[in-house]
Amino acid sequence: MNVLLYRKTVTLTGGAGQLMLAQARRLRTAGQPVQIACQRGYFRFFMRSGWPIKKLTNGQVVALNEQPNTVVVDHGMELPGADVVFVHNLHGEANLFLRLDELKERIAQEIDFFSQLSPDTLIVANSRMVKEGLVRHFRVPEDQIVVHYPGYRSDRFCADLADKYRAAGREALKLDADTPLAGFVTSGDLYKRGLDVFLDAAEQILTTVPDARFLIVGAKKLPEWAAEHRLFSSGIAIYRPRGARPQPWMAALDVFLYPARYEEFGIVISEARALGVPIVTSRRVGATECLPKEYGDWLLTAPEPDALASRTATLLRDPTMRNQLAAAGQREIKTLDHHHYADATMATILRRQPEVVPG
Secondary structure (H helix, E strand, O other), X not given: OEEEEEOOEOOOOOHHHHHHHHHHHHHXXXXXXXXXXXXXXXXXXXXHHOOOEEEOOHHHHHHHHHOOOEEEEEOOOOOOOOOEEEEOOOHHHHHHHHOOHHHHHHXXXXXXXXXXXXXXXXXXEOOHHHHHHHHHHHOOOHHHEEEOOOOEOOOOOOHHHHHHHHHHHHHHHOOOOOOOEEEEEOOOOOOOOOHHHHHHHHHHHHHHOOOOEEEEEOOOXXXXXXXXXXXXXXXXXXXXXXXXXXXXXXXXXXXXXXXXXXXXXXXHHHHHHHOOOOXXXXXXXXXXXXXXXXXXXXXXXXXXXXXXXXXXXXXXXXXXXXXXXXXXXXXXXXXXXXXXXXXXXXXXXXXXXXXXXXX
């Protein structure tokens, strides 16, 4: 029996590709024959990971819906007949908060996908919030959905390396150790992650913490409107594009201020926790489901600039509270790492082995 992990475009700069690679490595370690397949990104993925990729044509992709003697795992919501489908993004739910016309085509594709979904296909949601969205929007039966929280790389984000990363990040930013610094790190869409909300909050934070500085890491470049914002033009806010080593930027922060409009999970929350950085965000981020009880009063219902600013300013002025939240966040964080994720999702995938068809 073979396992085939499929996504149209594979990349290691996004969360889905990294999670697929973790699954593939774990399956191989367990002696299970496994392939990763895609239509685009195969060469760069192979060069960066060393993992051979199977390139598929459109016709071969369609045929995966009825692939014999293979557990077909769809990481892109393209194969309604797959054995397992991982939901990394839910555009219909996200657009309740993003309100972007350009998402209408993707939402239509989601509707079409779930209208064709086999009742035998198991859906893996990356948070309870996403599971609820699947039930509400697409009437997927609850017992057809399992939740597996994505796993962060505990070999890269860990308390033992936090001080080293923090010193390197502060040095690169030309900030001394005591300068109050709030910010966030992301691999993708700065609008979805609330860059404009962040800047509104930052301006309010400056009224009570005038020596504060702000860091944004993500995307390939700042939107033009943001690059012209007074906080960036004055140097009070600093921008760095996404890269392969975000750890120093993340560890340099005193507060991880994450104003995402909607985030299906948000693995950066787990990464910040692992590095001992306290977090201010809202319950529209799926990863908040994993935060310890100490965060109860610090989480917002929605990412409102006033409330984000108030909580962040309080933490920037209160190192004792920052340390308490950081310690609470690091407690049991390893249960959310890539090893646990790979073990749990492997068990789910292998439970879906189809009946063997004689060759």
